[in-house]
Amino acid sequence: xxxxxxxxxxxxxxxxxxxxxxxxxxxxxxxxxxxxxxxxxxxxxxxxxxxxxxxxxxxxxxxxxxxxxxxxxxxxxxxxxxxxxxxxxxxxxxxxxxxxxxxxxxxxxxxxxxxxxxxxxxxxxxxxxxxxxxxxxxxxxxxxxxxxxxxxxxxxxxxxxxxxxxxxxxxxxxxxxxxxxxxxxxxxxxxxxxxxxxxxxxxxxxx
Amino acid sequence: xxxxxxxxxxxxxxxxxxxxxxxxxxxxxxxxxxxxxxxxxxxxxxxxxxxxxxxxxxxxxxxxxxxxxxxxxxxxxxxxxxxxxxxxxxxxxxxxxxxxxxxxxxxxxxxxxxxxxxxxxxxxxxxxxxxxxxxxxxxxxxxxxxxxxxxxxxxxxxxxxx
Numbered sequence: 001x002x003x004x005x006x007x008x009x010x011x012x013x014x015x016x017x018x019x020x021x022x023x024x025x026x027x028x029x030x031x032x033x034x035x036x037x038x039x040x041x042x043x044x045x046x047x048x049x050x051x052x053x054x055x056x057x058x059x060x061x062x063x064x065x066x067x068x069x070x071x072x073x074x075x076x077x078x079x080x081x082x083x084x085x086x087x088x089x090x091x092x093x094x095x096x097x098x099x100x101x102x103x104x105x106x107x108x109x110x111x112x113x114x115x116x117x118x119x120x121x122x123x124x125x126x127x128x129x130x131x132x133x134x135x136x137x138x139x140x141x142x143x144x145x146x147x148x149x150x151x152x153x154x155x156x157x158x159x160x161x162x163x164x165x166x167x168x169x170x171x172x173x174x175x176x177x178x179x180x181x182x183x184x185x186x187x188x189x190x191x192x193x194x195x196x197x198x199x200x201x202x203x204x205x206x207x
Numbered sequence: 208x209x210x211x212x213x214x215x216x217x218x219x220x221x222x223x224x225x226x227x228x229x230x231x232x233x234x235x236x237x238x239x240x241x242x243x244x245x246x247x248x249x250x251x252x253x254x255x256x257x258x259x260x261x262x263x264x265x266x267x268x269x270x271x272x273x274x275x276x277x278x279x280x281x282x283x284x285x286x287x288x289x290x291x292x293x294x295x296x297x298x299x300x301x302x303x304x305x306x307x308x309x310x311x312x313x314x315x316x317x318x319x320x321x322x323x324x325x326x327x328x329x330x331x332x333x334x335x336x337x338x339x340x341x342x343x344x345x346x347x348x349x350x351x352x353x354x355x356x357x358x359x360x361x362x363x364x365x366x367x368x369x
Contacts, residue, residue, distance in 0.1 A: 032297055032326045092329070096301060098253035099329045109250040109349055110330050163330035164355060 006063035013056065017049035020175050023168035030166060040091025041166055047084035050077050051156050052179045055149075059186035075130070082127045085120050112162035119155030122148045142194065146187055153183040244279035244344070244367035251347030255337055259291045259307035265322035266298040266305060271359040272334055273319040276312045278343075279367040284316025290364070291337040292320055295328035301335070327355050336362045344369045 024045055030038055056062050057074040065073065093100040102108035103117055126148045133141045157176040160167070276288045291309040299306040310320040325332055332355040336348045343366035350362045 029326060032295070034300070096254060096329060099250065102250050102253070107249055109248060112330055164327045164332060165330055 009063055016175055016178050020167055020171040021045055023171045024166040027166035036091050037095040040088050043084045043087035047081055047088060048156055048160055048175060050081045050084060051153060052182055053077055055182040055186035059189055078127060081123055085123055112159045115155045116159035119152050119159060122151040142190060153179060241280050242282040242365055245346050245365045247347040248349040251335060251349040254301040256307050259309045261310060262308040265308035267323060268321035270322050270324045271319060272322055274362040276316045276364040279365050286312055286314045286316060288312045289340050290318050294325045294334040296323035296325055298323040334360050338364050338366060341369060343367060
């Protein structure tokens with residue numbers, strides 16, 4: 001029964017990420033795009049998939065890996081997310097420099113651009129601040145990381161939903177809904193745990 | 208040397224005056240002079256190639272870009288005005304020379320140029336148009352198609368003297 005449940009969870013996760021990629025790979029638009037542009041687009045889709053995996057790993061919702069391994073995987077996936085968005089931005093820059101400059105300077109006519117750019121800066125911020133994680137301690141780190149994670153999730157999802165590109169609409173919407181759901185779930189759990197801990201500390205500490 | 212003091216009062220005052228100037232700029236000319244000139248759209252000049260040749264058709268065609276050119280104020284149609292058109296199409300990317308072409312307005316200030324089907328690029332199916340001949344102020348437009356399946360797109364210019 002546990003094995004069936006584990007298999008089901010992993011299969012659902014694989015489908016949620018691989019189906020949008022497969023649909024995008026079948027998009028007729030690819031015929032009129034050059035390899036760099038195609039690579040940049042898929043790097044963006046993969047980044048969205050990583051944003052789904054991240055809360056599932058750190059929340060311990062994925063059956064199999066120990067909490068330690070899941071946390072290590074979360075760190076590595078964070079690095080992968082940085083690489084994916086760098087490929088996304090650089091690839092789009094090469095494809096059309098003026099459009100990318102407009103996006104990065106918040107002067108783009110496309111409504112989705114600022115959401116993506118803000119999410120990218122939040123991803124870079126988390127990656128840099130992660131070096132201070134040990135020094136700060138878990139509680140402070142969570143207070144820093146969670147708002148940035150919320151910005152990444154909301155920014156990324158709005159960015160993806162507003163784009164008319166290679167992604168197929170329904171599989172894109174489903175992936176975005178799961179990304180939002182996973183983020184809300186893990187943040188609610190973490191906040192509940194932090195409240196419980198702080199209550200516990202107050203009880204335990206001497207008067 | 209000037210020292211700029213940034214405090215709340217200064218910022219509010221500056222913001223207020225910018226807002227007032229911006230609003231009066233938006234409201235006044237249309238009342239005072241009739242038809243207001245078209246402003247360039249943000250991103251409109253992206254991948255522009257100055258001096259694209261006048262053509263009967265860009266590439267193999269199949270998609271129609273059309274519009275009008277009028278004079279600001281009285282709205283008189285402007286004949287013989289050169290409009291440049293470019294887009295990411297089934298036959299090339301935005302920056303490539305074969306994706307660019309120009310046409311002239313007729314006696315009613317109308318233009319119409321056949322071009323290859325526009326394909327969504329950078330997240331939106333859109334075209335680019337430019338008036339950049341010097342007699343009037345340069346205007347770059349970037350109209351967006353309601354759907355990528357549409358086979359035509361319109362853009363309208365209201366020009367003011369340079």
